[in-house]
Amino acid sequence: MGAPGKNDYATEHVKQEVPPATPEEQAELDTMYKRMDDLHLKPLWTQIGGLMPNHPEPRAVAHKWDWAELLKLAQRSGELVPVGRGGERRAIGLANPGLDGNTYISPTLWAAIQYLAPGENAPEHRHSQNAFRFVIEGEGVWTVVNGDPVPMRRGDFLLTPGWNYHGHHNIATEPMAWLDGLDIPFAYQMDTGFFEYGTEKLTDESTPDLSRSERLWAHPGLRPVSFPGKTSYSPIGRYAWEHTDAALNDQLALEEAGYPGTVAPGHAAIRFSNPTTGGDVMTTIRAEFHRLRPGASTTPIHEVGNRCFQVFEGSATINVGDKTFEANHGDVINVPSWQKWNIVAGSDGVDLFCFSDTPIFEALNLARTFTPEGI
Amino acid sequence: MGAPGKNDYATEHVKQEVPPATPEEQAELDTMYKRMDDLHLKPLWTQIGGLMPNHPEPRAVAHKWDWAELLKLAQRSGELVPVGRGGERRAIGLANPGLDGNTYISPTLWAAIQYLAPGENAPEHRHSQNAFRFVIEGEGVWTVVNGDPVPMRRGDFLLTPGWNYHGHHNIATEPMAWLDGLDIPFAYQMDTGFFEYGTEKLTDESTPDLSRSERLWAHPGLRPVSFPGKTSYSPIGRYAWEHTDAALNDQLALEEAGYPGTVAPGHAAIRFSNPTTGGDVMTTIRAEFHRLRPGASTTPIHEVGNRCFQVFEGSATINVGDKTFEANHGDVINVPSWQKWNIVAGSDGVDLFCFSDTPIFEALNLARTFTPEGI
Amino acid sequence: MGAPGKNDYATEHVKQEVPPATPEEQAELDTMYKRMDDLHLKPLWTQIGGLMPNHPEPRAVAHKWDWAELLKLAQRSGELVPVGRGGERRAIGLANPGLDGNTYISPTLWAAIQYLAPGENAPEHRHSQNAFRFVIEGEGVWTVVNGDPVPMRRGDFLLTPGWNYHGHHNIATEPMAWLDGLDIPFAYQMDTGFFEYGTEKLTDESTPDLSRSERLWAHPGLRPVSFPGKTSYSPIGRYAWEHTDAALNDQLALEEAGYPGTVAPGHAAIRFSNPTTGGDVMTTIRAEFHRLRPGASTTPIHEVGNRCFQVFEGSATINVGDKTFEANHGDVINVPSWQKWNIVAGSDGVDLFCFSDTPIFEALNLARTFTPEGI
Amino acid sequence: MGAPGKNDYATEHVKQEVPPATPEEQAELDTMYKRMDDLHLKPLWTQIGGLMPNHPEPRAVAHKWDWAELLKLAQRSGELVPVGRGGERRAIGLANPGLDGNTYISPTLWAAIQYLAPGENAPEHRHSQNAFRFVIEGEGVWTVVNGDPVPMRRGDFLLTPGWNYHGHHNIATEPMAWLDGLDIPFAYQMDTGFFEYGTEKLTDESTPDLSRSERLWAHPGLRPVSFPGKTSYSPIGRYAWEHTDAALNDQLALEEAGYPGTVAPGHAAIRFSNPTTGGDVMTTIRAEFHRLRPGASTTPIHEVGNRCFQVFEGSATINVGDKTFEANHGDVINVPSWQKWNIVAGSDGVDLFCFSDTPIFEALNLARTFTPEGI
Structure with a gap:
C-alpha cells in the first residue's frame, strides 16, 4: 500500500491512444456533443474516469x-x-x-x-x-x-x-x-x-x-x-452509560487475564445493537463505543462507508488518509469512504463514541474493507 | 370449544359405508394383507385415523x-x-x-x-x-x-x-x-x-x-x-437471576402504571434470547420465566408443541386438558401438544420457569395456537 | 474410516470401573430403582450409551x-x-x-x-x-x-x-x-x-x-x-419432466465441454426449489433428481437425516452401510441417518428421483456430513 | 389527494411567529453566522424546510x-x-x-x-x-x-x-x-x-x-x-424474451379465464428474480416487464424511489406528477420519487420494460407507497 487512499491492487486507467481529431472531425464532434446536450444526454467516454474511479474518491474530506x-x-x-x-x-x-x-x-x-x-x-x-x-x-x-x-x-x-x-x-x-x-x-x-x-x-x-x-x-x-x-x-x-462502561471494562479485564474479547491489543469496543435481531440499532446507522488503553492503537484500515468519532474522555491522535488530528474531549472527526484510518491513544488512553453508515452498505452487499498491514 | 383436547372446527372422520366382505372376499383380502406384511408394506386405509388424527392426539400425558x-x-x-x-x-x-x-x-x-x-x-x-x-x-x-x-x-x-x-x-x-x-x-x-x-x-x-x-x-x-x-x-x-427478577418486576410495575409490557393482566413473562439474533437461546429449546400476581391467571391456549413448567416460588393451579395439578416449589408439570392449558396463581402469586420445543415447530412452519376463549 | 457406520473420530464410551455391589448395596439400589419406577423416573447412568450414542445409530435399516x-x-x-x-x-x-x-x-x-x-x-x-x-x-x-x-x-x-x-x-x-x-x-x-x-x-x-x-x-x-x-x-x-430432463442434460453437456455444473464427474443433479426463496419445496422435505452416466458413481458420504431413492430409468448398484442393492426401474431404497452410501450407475446409466428430510436438520442447525474418502 | 406531488396527510410547516430582529440583534446574529461559516457549521433552523420536506421533493424531474x-x-x-x-x-x-x-x-x-x-x-x-x-x-x-x-x-x-x-x-x-x-x-x-x-x-x-x-x-x-x-x-x-413473453401471456390468459395472476385488470407484470433467493436480481436494482391490454391502465401510485420505463412494443400515455408523456417504441421515461404515476395503454396495448432502485429502500425499511384512489 503506497500513498494514503490509493488502491494498489487495481490497474490504473490507461487511455487508448487515439490520433487527434482533424478540424473537420472536431467540428462534427462538436455538433454531435451539442445535440446531445440539447437532448439531455452525455457520453460515457468523456467522463468515465471521474464517475467510475478505481476506488472510492470521496469529495468529502477528513475534518x-x-x-x-x-x-x-x-x-x-x-x-x-x-x-x-x-x-x-x-x-x-x-x-x-x-x-x-x-x-x-x-x-x-x-x-x-x-x-x-x-x-x-x-x-x-x-x-x-x-x-x-x-x-x-x-x-x-x-x-x-x-x-x-x-x-x-x-x-x-x-x-x-x-x-x-x-x-x-x-x-x-x-x-x-x-x-x-x-x-x-x-x-x-x-x-x-x-x-x-x-x-x-x-x-x-x-x-x-x-x-x-x-x-x-x-x-x-x-x-x-x-x-x-x-x-x-x-x-x-x-443505552445507559453504566452498561457501556462496564462492558468495556470487562473486555479489558478479560484481555488482561489472557482471554479473547478485545478487537485488538488494548482496544475494547462494543456495538449498540437491536435486541430483536442482534443487528444494528437502525437500518442506516451503526453506533459503537471504543476504549483504548494508554498508547494503544487500532489496526489501520480502509472501509467503504463513513465513520465519525467523538472523543468522550482522554485524548488521541487520529490519522485519516494523509491527515493527522489531535483530538480531545468532545472533538468530532470524520473518516471519508476508503480513506485509511487508525487511532493512537494518548497517555491517559481514550474513550470514543463512533457512528457510521455501514449498515447501508452491508445491506446492499457493498461493504468492503482492506487492512494494508494485515490483521 | 367442547371437551378438552377436542378440535371442534375440524370435521370428524366419517367412514364410507362399505358392505361387509363375503367370506371369499375376506380370504382374498387376507392373502393380500399377508403378502403386504411379507414385503414390509402397510395399507393407508386401515390406519389413517390413527396416523393422521384431526388434531394432535399425543400419547404423552400431562403429569x-x-x-x-x-x-x-x-x-x-x-x-x-x-x-x-x-x-x-x-x-x-x-x-x-x-x-x-x-x-x-x-x-x-x-x-x-x-x-x-x-x-x-x-x-x-x-x-x-x-x-x-x-x-x-x-x-x-x-x-x-x-x-x-x-x-x-x-x-x-x-x-x-x-x-x-x-x-x-x-x-x-x-x-x-x-x-x-x-x-x-x-x-x-x-x-x-x-x-x-x-x-x-x-x-x-x-x-x-x-x-x-x-x-x-x-x-x-x-x-x-x-x-x-x-x-x-x-x-x-x-442468565443470572437478578436480571430475570428485575425484568419481571419492571413489567409488573409498568402494568401498574398503566403501560403495556405484561402478556396478560397480572402475568409478566420474559423469554431468554440469543443476543446475536433476538431468537431463541438454542435451535430446539425455548426457555421463559413467568411471574403471576396472586390470583392472576393465564389465557387458556392450545399450542402445537410441548411445554414444561417448574414452579420456582409460590404456588399455582395448573390446568392441562382435563387434569388439574396443584403445584408448589420445584414441582415439574408438562403440557402435551395441543392440550389446552392455563395457570392460576395461588394466594402468594407464582414464579415459574418454563421450557418448550416451540422453536422446532416455528422453524418448520408447523407452529399453531388456538385460544378458545379469544385473547 | 473403518467399518460402515462407525464414527472413527469420536472416542468410544469407556465405562468407569466400579466394584460390584454387595448384596446389601444391591438391595438398596433395587429399592431406589423401584421407587424411581413408581414415580416415573429413570436414571441416566443406566441408559446413556443407548440414548446418546457416539454417532447416530438408527433403528431404521436400509431396505x-x-x-x-x-x-x-x-x-x-x-x-x-x-x-x-x-x-x-x-x-x-x-x-x-x-x-x-x-x-x-x-x-x-x-x-x-x-x-x-x-x-x-x-x-x-x-x-x-x-x-x-x-x-x-x-x-x-x-x-x-x-x-x-x-x-x-x-x-x-x-x-x-x-x-x-x-x-x-x-x-x-x-x-x-x-x-x-x-x-x-x-x-x-x-x-x-x-x-x-x-x-x-x-x-x-x-x-x-x-x-x-x-x-x-x-x-x-x-x-x-x-x-x-x-x-x-x-x-x-x-415440476414437469421436460424441464427436469433438460436441466440434467445441460449439466452433462457443460461437463463434457469442460465447465462446472455437475456434482461430481458424470453425476448431474437438480434440486426442486421454491422460487420465492430459493430454498426447499417444503419445510420438511427436500426433493432432487439425479442422473449418472454409465458407470459413474457418487462420492461416498455419511449424512445426518434420511434419504430415499426411486430408480426412474436405467439401473444402479446402491451401497448403504454394509448392504448392497441392485436397483431397477421403480425400485425404492432408503438410506438411514449417518449410514455411508453411494451409487454406481449400471451400463446404461441411471436416473433417480430422491427425497429426504434434510430441511428439518438444516433449519435446526443439526445437519452434518462426512465424506470419508474426501471430496 | 390534491395537487400532484402534494402530501395531504402531513401537516404543513408553520413557522413560529418571531418578532423581526433589531439592527443590533441582527448584527450579533450576522457575527455568529459568520463564525459558524468559518468553522464549517450550519444552523438547522435556517434550512430545515428544504432538508426535511414533508414528503420527498425530488430535484429530479420526470422526462x-x-x-x-x-x-x-x-x-x-x-x-x-x-x-x-x-x-x-x-x-x-x-x-x-x-x-x-x-x-x-x-x-x-x-x-x-x-x-x-x-x-x-x-x-x-x-x-x-x-x-x-x-x-x-x-x-x-x-x-x-x-x-x-x-x-x-x-x-x-x-x-x-x-x-x-x-x-x-x-x-x-x-x-x-x-x-x-x-x-x-x-x-x-x-x-x-x-x-x-x-x-x-x-x-x-x-x-x-x-x-x-x-x-x-x-x-x-x-x-x-x-x-x-x-x-x-x-x-x-x-432472461430470454421467450420466457418473459410466455409468462405475461399466461397471466392474461388466466385473467380471461377468471383466475388471479394479473396486477390489476388488463395489467400483467413479471419481476426478474434471483432463483437462489426469490428476491431481486441485484441488491440495488429491480427489473420488471409489464404488459397492458389495449386501453388498460395501471393504478395511480406514489412510491419512494425511482422507476424508469422503456416502451418495448405498442404505445402508452404515461402520467407522472403533472406531466403527461406519449410514449412509443424505445422511448424512455423516468418517475422521480413520490410523484404519482400511472400508465394508460394505447389502442394496441403496450409492452414496457421497467427498472427501479426499490431494493435499496426495501433493504433499509424506507420503502413506502400510497395509492390515493385506493387499490
Missing part, C-alpha cells in the same frame, strides 16, 4: 470540529435564537468542507450539536429520518419518544428511529448540549424523507429515572414475551 | 413430578451411586407415563434432576444435543462450558448448547441439585445424536463470580465488536 | 422395495378395495423393517404407492402434513390442489404442501400408480398433525395441459408481480 | 427521452468515436434535466444507450457497480460475463452484477444498440465504486445459442445441486 468552539457557538445561539416550531431545534450542523456547503458530515450522515437552555422545550415532530443522540456531558434533559420520557445523562446513547414522535425539554438549571446524528443527507439525496408535526407541548413531562423502553428491553439477553418478533430498529430508547 | 420426592431420590442416589466416566452424570430423568417407559418428558424433550455432592466432579464431554440447567435452589457448583467456568446459583438459567464441552464440580460443603433440560428424545428419534468424551478433570477449576461469556455478552443491547455475526445458539452461558 | 411387487399388490388392492371417504386413498405404505411395524420408511418420512383405477376419484381433504407425488410411469390422473387441476405425467414431480385441499381423479382408460411421499411419521411423533375433510367430489374436474400454478410460476427466474413476498412452500404445483 | 433521437445520435457516435480502452464503452447516458448536468436519470440510477458496430469489441473490465442490459431491438452481440458468452437478442434482459468481468463484441453485419442500466450515481454519491481493467480481447469469442448461466439456472424451479446456498445477485445471465 476535525473542535468541541470547545462548538459549545461556544451553541451557547451564543442559545442567547440569540429561540427554539420552537418551524426551526424545530437549536441544532448546529457540521458541514463537511468538501461537500459544497451542504450540512453533511458525510454524503449520508448529519451531525450537529444541539443546545437546550433551562426550561426550554423542543416541540414534538416525527420524520422518516433515523436519529440518535450521544451525551458528551451534562444532564437534565428528557427526550420524549413516542410518549416515553427518556433521561439524557453523560455517556448515554439515545435512539429516535424514523417515524417516532419526539421532543425534548430541559428541567435543569443549567443548559445542556449533546451530539445529534441523523441520516438526513441520505434521505435528502435519495428522496426518502417525510416529516410531520406533533404536539407543541411534550406529551409526557414526567422525568423518570429510566425510560419505559429500558424497563422492558434493557435486561441482558431477556425479552418480553409480550413483544415477540423482529423490529427494524432497536426498541431500546436509551 | 406432575413432585420436587420433594425428586430431591429425596436424588439424595439417595448420591449415597448409592458414584458419578463418573461412563454414566457421566448423576441425573434422574422424568419419564412421561404415556411414552412407553422412555425417559422422555415429551417426544422431544428430556428433563432430569441432577445432583452433585460436595467435592464431586462430573467429567467433561460434549454432544450434539442441546442442554440447559435451571437452578431451583442452592449454589456452589460451577459448570465449565468450553473452558469457561460458569457459576450456578438460585434462579440462574444456564446454557450448554450442542457440541460445547462441559463438566461440573461442586466446591461447596452442601450437595446441590438442579433441573437439566435437553433435546435427547428428539435427537434419539431423529437420529441426530453425536457424543464425545472430553477430559476427566475439569479444564478450568477456578470459581469466578461471573462467567467470561457473561462479561462479554450480558450487557443490555451491547455486543462485542470482536464477535460480529449471528450464531445458532446464544453466547450467554448464564 | 429395497421392489417396484414390480409393489405394482402387483397395488393392482390387487384396486380389485379388492374401493377408494373413498374414510380410507381416503388407495395407498400402500413402505414400512421400514427396523421401525416396529410402523409405516415409516424413516423416522420422519412416509412413502407409498398410490393406485387409481380408470374413473376413480380420491375425495378432497387437507392436512398439516406435507406431501409430494412422483410419477414413475403412466398418465391420465389430475390432482386438484386448492382447486387447481394439476396433470400427472411420467417424470413429473408434484407438490401438495400442508393445509392445501387436494383430491385426485383418473380420467384415462388405464389405471395409474405413483409414489407418494409425506412427513406423516414426523407429524405423528412430534404431534403436529391436523386433518380436515373437503368435498367428496373434486372442486374442478377440468383436465388442462398445465396447472394454473405452473402458468403463474414455472417460468425461469420470473415471478408474478401480483404475488410478492416469500412463502414457506413452493407455489409451483408441478 | 421522456425519444428513442429515435437516441438511436440517431448513437449511430452518429459510431461514425465519429472509436470504442476502446479508456472510454471503455460507446454509451450515451440519459441526464435528468433536474440533476445539475450529471448523467443521472435518477439520484441512484444511470441509463444509457450503448451502440456497437459490426466487428467492434468493447474490452473487458469489472467494477462494483451493478449493471443490466435490455435489448429493445436487434441481435448479433454477445456479452461475455466472467468468461461466459451471453447472446443478446430482442426482448432479452441481461445481467452484469458488480465485480463480474465483462466485455461485448458484435459479430453481425448490422450495428446493434441497447439500453444499459447501472447504479453508477448511487455508487458515486455513496463512494462505493471500484473499477478494474480486464483483458483487451474477449476471454471467450464463441457465440453459443444459450449462455452457460442459462443452461445451469434457467430451468423453472430447478437448481443445480452443485451450487447450493444464496447469492447476492442472480446467477442467471440472460
Whole structure:
C-alpha cells in the first residue's frame, strides 16, 4: 500500500491512444456533443474516469470540529435564537468542507450539536429520518419518544428511529448540549424523507429515572414475551452509560487475564445493537463505543462507508488518509469512504463514541474493507 | 370449544359405508394383507385415523413430578451411586407415563434432576444435543462450558448448547441439585445424536463470580465488536437471576402504571434470547420465566408443541386438558401438544420457569395456537 | 474410516470401573430403582450409551422395495378395495423393517404407492402434513390442489404442501400408480398433525395441459408481480419432466465441454426449489433428481437425516452401510441417518428421483456430513 | 389527494411567529453566522424546510427521452468515436434535466444507450457497480460475463452484477444498440465504486445459442445441486424474451379465464428474480416487464424511489406528477420519487420494460407507497 487512499491492487486507467481529431472531425464532434446536450444526454467516454474511479474518491474530506468552539457557538445561539416550531431545534450542523456547503458530515450522515437552555422545550415532530443522540456531558434533559420520557445523562446513547414522535425539554438549571446524528443527507439525496408535526407541548413531562423502553428491553439477553418478533430498529430508547462502561471494562479485564474479547491489543469496543435481531440499532446507522488503553492503537484500515468519532474522555491522535488530528474531549472527526484510518491513544488512553453508515452498505452487499498491514 | 383436547372446527372422520366382505372376499383380502406384511408394506386405509388424527392426539400425558420426592431420590442416589466416566452424570430423568417407559418428558424433550455432592466432579464431554440447567435452589457448583467456568446459583438459567464441552464440580460443603433440560428424545428419534468424551478433570477449576461469556455478552443491547455475526445458539452461558427478577418486576410495575409490557393482566413473562439474533437461546429449546400476581391467571391456549413448567416460588393451579395439578416449589408439570392449558396463581402469586420445543415447530412452519376463549 | 457406520473420530464410551455391589448395596439400589419406577423416573447412568450414542445409530435399516411387487399388490388392492371417504386413498405404505411395524420408511418420512383405477376419484381433504407425488410411469390422473387441476405425467414431480385441499381423479382408460411421499411419521411423533375433510367430489374436474400454478410460476427466474413476498412452500404445483430432463442434460453437456455444473464427474443433479426463496419445496422435505452416466458413481458420504431413492430409468448398484442393492426401474431404497452410501450407475446409466428430510436438520442447525474418502 | 406531488396527510410547516430582529440583534446574529461559516457549521433552523420536506421533493424531474433521437445520435457516435480502452464503452447516458448536468436519470440510477458496430469489441473490465442490459431491438452481440458468452437478442434482459468481468463484441453485419442500466450515481454519491481493467480481447469469442448461466439456472424451479446456498445477485445471465413473453401471456390468459395472476385488470407484470433467493436480481436494482391490454391502465401510485420505463412494443400515455408523456417504441421515461404515476395503454396495448432502485429502500425499511384512489 503506497500513498494514503490509493488502491494498489487495481490497474490504473490507461487511455487508448487515439490520433487527434482533424478540424473537420472536431467540428462534427462538436455538433454531435451539442445535440446531445440539447437532448439531455452525455457520453460515457468523456467522463468515465471521474464517475467510475478505481476506488472510492470521496469529495468529502477528513475534518476535525473542535468541541470547545462548538459549545461556544451553541451557547451564543442559545442567547440569540429561540427554539420552537418551524426551526424545530437549536441544532448546529457540521458541514463537511468538501461537500459544497451542504450540512453533511458525510454524503449520508448529519451531525450537529444541539443546545437546550433551562426550561426550554423542543416541540414534538416525527420524520422518516433515523436519529440518535450521544451525551458528551451534562444532564437534565428528557427526550420524549413516542410518549416515553427518556433521561439524557453523560455517556448515554439515545435512539429516535424514523417515524417516532419526539421532543425534548430541559428541567435543569443549567443548559445542556449533546451530539445529534441523523441520516438526513441520505434521505435528502435519495428522496426518502417525510416529516410531520406533533404536539407543541411534550406529551409526557414526567422525568423518570429510566425510560419505559429500558424497563422492558434493557435486561441482558431477556425479552418480553409480550413483544415477540423482529423490529427494524432497536426498541431500546436509551443505552445507559453504566452498561457501556462496564462492558468495556470487562473486555479489558478479560484481555488482561489472557482471554479473547478485545478487537485488538488494548482496544475494547462494543456495538449498540437491536435486541430483536442482534443487528444494528437502525437500518442506516451503526453506533459503537471504543476504549483504548494508554498508547494503544487500532489496526489501520480502509472501509467503504463513513465513520465519525467523538472523543468522550482522554485524548488521541487520529490519522485519516494523509491527515493527522489531535483530538480531545468532545472533538468530532470524520473518516471519508476508503480513506485509511487508525487511532493512537494518548497517555491517559481514550474513550470514543463512533457512528457510521455501514449498515447501508452491508445491506446492499457493498461493504468492503482492506487492512494494508494485515490483521 | 367442547371437551378438552377436542378440535371442534375440524370435521370428524366419517367412514364410507362399505358392505361387509363375503367370506371369499375376506380370504382374498387376507392373502393380500399377508403378502403386504411379507414385503414390509402397510395399507393407508386401515390406519389413517390413527396416523393422521384431526388434531394432535399425543400419547404423552400431562403429569406432575413432585420436587420433594425428586430431591429425596436424588439424595439417595448420591449415597448409592458414584458419578463418573461412563454414566457421566448423576441425573434422574422424568419419564412421561404415556411414552412407553422412555425417559422422555415429551417426544422431544428430556428433563432430569441432577445432583452433585460436595467435592464431586462430573467429567467433561460434549454432544450434539442441546442442554440447559435451571437452578431451583442452592449454589456452589460451577459448570465449565468450553473452558469457561460458569457459576450456578438460585434462579440462574444456564446454557450448554450442542457440541460445547462441559463438566461440573461442586466446591461447596452442601450437595446441590438442579433441573437439566435437553433435546435427547428428539435427537434419539431423529437420529441426530453425536457424543464425545472430553477430559476427566475439569479444564478450568477456578470459581469466578461471573462467567467470561457473561462479561462479554450480558450487557443490555451491547455486543462485542470482536464477535460480529449471528450464531445458532446464544453466547450467554448464564442468565443470572437478578436480571430475570428485575425484568419481571419492571413489567409488573409498568402494568401498574398503566403501560403495556405484561402478556396478560397480572402475568409478566420474559423469554431468554440469543443476543446475536433476538431468537431463541438454542435451535430446539425455548426457555421463559413467568411471574403471576396472586390470583392472576393465564389465557387458556392450545399450542402445537410441548411445554414444561417448574414452579420456582409460590404456588399455582395448573390446568392441562382435563387434569388439574396443584403445584408448589420445584414441582415439574408438562403440557402435551395441543392440550389446552392455563395457570392460576395461588394466594402468594407464582414464579415459574418454563421450557418448550416451540422453536422446532416455528422453524418448520408447523407452529399453531388456538385460544378458545379469544385473547 | 473403518467399518460402515462407525464414527472413527469420536472416542468410544469407556465405562468407569466400579466394584460390584454387595448384596446389601444391591438391595438398596433395587429399592431406589423401584421407587424411581413408581414415580416415573429413570436414571441416566443406566441408559446413556443407548440414548446418546457416539454417532447416530438408527433403528431404521436400509431396505429395497421392489417396484414390480409393489405394482402387483397395488393392482390387487384396486380389485379388492374401493377408494373413498374414510380410507381416503388407495395407498400402500413402505414400512421400514427396523421401525416396529410402523409405516415409516424413516423416522420422519412416509412413502407409498398410490393406485387409481380408470374413473376413480380420491375425495378432497387437507392436512398439516406435507406431501409430494412422483410419477414413475403412466398418465391420465389430475390432482386438484386448492382447486387447481394439476396433470400427472411420467417424470413429473408434484407438490401438495400442508393445509392445501387436494383430491385426485383418473380420467384415462388405464389405471395409474405413483409414489407418494409425506412427513406423516414426523407429524405423528412430534404431534403436529391436523386433518380436515373437503368435498367428496373434486372442486374442478377440468383436465388442462398445465396447472394454473405452473402458468403463474414455472417460468425461469420470473415471478408474478401480483404475488410478492416469500412463502414457506413452493407455489409451483408441478415440476414437469421436460424441464427436469433438460436441466440434467445441460449439466452433462457443460461437463463434457469442460465447465462446472455437475456434482461430481458424470453425476448431474437438480434440486426442486421454491422460487420465492430459493430454498426447499417444503419445510420438511427436500426433493432432487439425479442422473449418472454409465458407470459413474457418487462420492461416498455419511449424512445426518434420511434419504430415499426411486430408480426412474436405467439401473444402479446402491451401497448403504454394509448392504448392497441392485436397483431397477421403480425400485425404492432408503438410506438411514449417518449410514455411508453411494451409487454406481449400471451400463446404461441411471436416473433417480430422491427425497429426504434434510430441511428439518438444516433449519435446526443439526445437519452434518462426512465424506470419508474426501471430496 | 390534491395537487400532484402534494402530501395531504402531513401537516404543513408553520413557522413560529418571531418578532423581526433589531439592527443590533441582527448584527450579533450576522457575527455568529459568520463564525459558524468559518468553522464549517450550519444552523438547522435556517434550512430545515428544504432538508426535511414533508414528503420527498425530488430535484429530479420526470422526462421522456425519444428513442429515435437516441438511436440517431448513437449511430452518429459510431461514425465519429472509436470504442476502446479508456472510454471503455460507446454509451450515451440519459441526464435528468433536474440533476445539475450529471448523467443521472435518477439520484441512484444511470441509463444509457450503448451502440456497437459490426466487428467492434468493447474490452473487458469489472467494477462494483451493478449493471443490466435490455435489448429493445436487434441481435448479433454477445456479452461475455466472467468468461461466459451471453447472446443478446430482442426482448432479452441481461445481467452484469458488480465485480463480474465483462466485455461485448458484435459479430453481425448490422450495428446493434441497447439500453444499459447501472447504479453508477448511487455508487458515486455513496463512494462505493471500484473499477478494474480486464483483458483487451474477449476471454471467450464463441457465440453459443444459450449462455452457460442459462443452461445451469434457467430451468423453472430447478437448481443445480452443485451450487447450493444464496447469492447476492442472480446467477442467471440472460432472461430470454421467450420466457418473459410466455409468462405475461399466461397471466392474461388466466385473467380471461377468471383466475388471479394479473396486477390489476388488463395489467400483467413479471419481476426478474434471483432463483437462489426469490428476491431481486441485484441488491440495488429491480427489473420488471409489464404488459397492458389495449386501453388498460395501471393504478395511480406514489412510491419512494425511482422507476424508469422503456416502451418495448405498442404505445402508452404515461402520467407522472403533472406531466403527461406519449410514449412509443424505445422511448424512455423516468418517475422521480413520490410523484404519482400511472400508465394508460394505447389502442394496441403496450409492452414496457421497467427498472427501479426499490431494493435499496426495501433493504433499509424506507420503502413506502400510497395509492390515493385506493387499490
